[in-house]
Amino acid sequence: xxxxxxxxxxxxxxxxxxxxxxxxxxxxxxxxxxxxxxxxxxxxxxxxxxxxxxxxxxxxxxxxxxxxxxxxxxxxxxxxxxxxxxxxxxxxxxxxxxx
Numbered sequence: 089x090x091x092x093x094x095x096x097x098x099x100x101x102x103x104x105x106x107x108x109x110x111x112x113x114x115x116x117x118x119x120x121x122x123x124x125x126x127x128x129x130x131x132x133x134x135x136x137x138x139x140x141x142x143x144x145x146x147x148x149x150x151x152x153x154x155x156x157x158x159x160x161x162x163x164x165x166x167x168x169x170x171x172x173x174x175x176x177x178x179x180x181x182x183x184x185x186x187x
Contacts, residue, residue: 092121092123092124092128094128094131094132094135094136095132095136096121097120097121097124097128097129097131097132098118098119098120098129098132098133098136099118099119099120099121100118100119101116101117101118101119101183102117102118102119102169104117110171111180113173114173114174114175114176114178114180115171115172115173115174116133116171116172116174116181117169117170117171117172118133118169118170118172119167119168119169119170120147120168120169120170121168122149122166122167122168124168124170126145126147126170129145129147129170129172130142130145130172133172137181137182138179139178139179140174140178140179140181141174141175141177141178142172142173142174142175143173143174143175144172144173145170145171145172145173146170146171146173147168147169147170147171148168148169148170149166149167149168150166150167150168150169151163151166152164152165152166152167
């Protein structure tokens with residue numbers, strides 16, 4: 089396990105059409121640190137956003153894509169996404185409220 093602080097776990101919110109539609113069900117999508125566990129993600133969301141109570145955390149590890157530039161081939165970095173579901177009585181997360 090990685091020794092991560094709660095402010096290092098969540099990197100940025102993911103704003104796509106699919107993630108915006110799932111906000112009606114109180115599900116929020118974040119890009120998280122690749123070594124973060126589900127418990128660390130839950131703790132980080134509850135500490136960073138006041139009043140948020142997490143019911144479940146679903147994570148997915150995405151491998152890097154193959155990229156070419158001329159004769160050189162490589163891969164982009166790996167990404168980990170987390171979909172966090174809040175309780176029904178939790179307030180909405182302010183980051184997403186203005187979108």
